[in-house]
Amino acid sequence: MKPYKILLYLISVFLVLSILSFVFPKEGIQINTNLFLRFPNIKTFLKTEESKYADISEILEYHQAEIMENISDLSIDTLKNLKDSVYNIADSLIAEMPTDTLAEEKNYNDITTAKQPGSVLQQLEYPEGNKNVLYPFFDHLRNLNQSGELIRILHYGDSQIEGDRISSYIRNELQKEFGGSGIGMFAPVIIKGTNISMDLKLNGSWERFTMHSIKNRNIFHNRLGALMSFGRFAPINSFDNKMFFGEINLHKSNITYAKTRKFKQCRVFYGYNEKPFIAELKYKENTLDAELIGTSKQLNTLKWDIDGSLDEITISFKGEDSPDVYAIALDDHSGIAVDNIPLRGSSGTDFTKTDLAFLRSMYQKINAKLIIMQFGVNLVPYAVDDYSYYEKQFYKQLKTLKGLRPDICILVIGVSDMSQNINGRLVSYSNVVKIRDAQKNAAFKAGCAFWDMYEAMGGKNSMPAWVNNKPPLARTDYTHFTWKGSVVISKMFYEALMKDYNEYLKNENINN
Incomplete structure (x- = not known):
């Protein structure tokens, strides 16, 4: 195409768009209930308002x-x-x-x-x-x-x-x-892409359940607790007698306030497990405490006193069924x-x-x-x-x-x-x-x-x-x-x- 024809084409397109910008409704055209179509007015391109x-x-x-x-x-x-x-x-x-x-x-x-x-x-x-x-x-x-x-x-x-x-x-x-002191309560399985004022690592088949789980009928109750979520290390309704394992490793972070790193107790809020499970508190490779927890159909608390000098702890779970774990709390007394x-x-x-x-x-x-x-x-x-x-x-x-x-x-x-x-x-x-x-x-x-x-x-x-x-x-x-x-x-x-x-x-x- 010859240069002058290209120029004429561009000028005609500009004129058509300019006319359209003047006649197009300022408020736009509603296509459907979820979509509006708007066209910019040429006056907006000529404004120099700061x-x-x-x-x-x-x-x-x-x-x-x-x-x-x-x-x-x-x-x-x-x-x-x-x-x-x-x-x-x-x-x-x-x-x-x-x-x-x-x-x-x-x-x-x-x-x-x-x-x-x-x-x-x-x-x-x-x-x-x-x-x-x-x-x-x-x-x-x-x-x-x-x-x-x-x-x-x-x-x-x-x-x-x-x-x-x-x-x-x-x-x-x-x-x-x-x-x-301490960071307070947090969910065992936090939102992907986020963090808390501790370095948190999970091992095992942990799964997070929220309001979306109720809406999607992934769970058939609405007990979410204070954090509006809970976590499990075993599938819901597991019937094959398989042993499941879950671990939560918590390490003090150096990018938090000093009082966050000095907690004196660790509590686990849990409930509604159909079978017994074992809960352990570890420091590195050393087991500080281990408890056999029986079946439950209510909210319970597992509590450990913590030496404030510890820079990390690991909470370990093992059993044929997982309780609904509603929160971990690292606090003072x-x-x-x-x-x-x-x-x-x-x-x-x-x-x-x-x-x-x-x-x-x-x-x-x-x-x-x-x-x-x-x-x-x-x-x-x-x-x-x-x-x-x-x-x-x-x-x-x-x-x-x-x-x-x-x-x-x-x-x-x-x-x-x-x-x-x-x-x-x-x-x-x-x-x-x-x-x-x-x-x-x-x-x-x-x-x-x-x-x-x-x-x-x-x-x-x-x-x-x-x-x-x-x-x-x-x-x-x-x-x-x-x-x-x-x-x-x-x-x-x-x-x-x-x-x-x-x-x-x-x-x-x-x-x-």
């Missing part, structure tokens, strides 16, 4: 010293090789929601005028300003020295807390203030334990689908006093106009969990800011505020405290500033914090919690 992000400079300035103090030995980013769970696992609430064909997020180097993260002193919020909703938990904190008990904080969340992010900082600060419980792909609405009587018994056995609920990022990419359905379902979870124990408190952490690419510009998803409001309304209706992470980050269009900060405080998926960023946001939350605790102490002293 992207304006939230000013978060004071945030980083305020917390910079804390970042350097806490991450000197915590340089591994747990999401380095982890894809965003938002795109990998569908949430049961959002499978039928329409998606945007242009919503795929990419790494754009937009100019940012944002301030540094950390300056927003975001306080806890309460239903009708009633701070008494956390006083039962504050009572336990104040009396820990006298009671000598071990109390637990369960931190539930989505992929935003995987790898012990956020939980680890809260745990370390609380244990420094109120006593305790007193003080505070904080459990990191990531539920990938979840929006926090599955608790009522489990065996609540069993969950109540486990909460009682582990002495749970505070539940932190941190969800939302899995909902954001699936925009709808009205989130009242989510508010109702989330409220149902909160109300149900509060009813399991008379003295349990719940604190909801709202959804973080998230960015999407709109015509080459990174902007906050328009539905983040709606989801945040639904979570807050549900929390207040259920009598729970609320902390607004979206506003703490700087509000609208704040996520790009966290990503573009030096060092980066969020990943280029514009969804998840880096480890450094998790330290910043965790410190902000912890300071808000302690501010209200100290105010509680002052009021108690005045009244007494």
